[in-house]
Amino acid sequence: MATRRNLKETRGVSLAFGSFGLKAEEAAWVNSKQLEAARKAMTNFVQRGGKIWIRIFPDKPITKKPPEVTMGGGKGDVEGYVFPVLPGRILFEMDGVAREVAKEALKRAGAKLPIRTKFVSR
16 A cells, blocks of 8 residues: 555646746645745735745644643644645746745745755746
């Protein structure tokens, strides 16, 4: 049986809105805080220029029980939300800026994420 790590993404693998994009090359969970940090890094670099699309949304709740709690007692409280990313998924798209600006902005966004990413363009 194939494990989840060996799978490739089939949806969201091509640019749909912008001319430049950031594509995932690994499988991982991207949480909402990492996504927001990447968005801020991109927006800050382009300085109100161009348009940015976020192609993923963290809607999978992750629960965790407090430390030193005995077994039983049900499921823990929701700690945060994640998006399970597979290789090939487009994470961000950008348009309305020069290629070099988009490449640097998306590179900075990729540095905030827990996966290897690649710059793609039309």
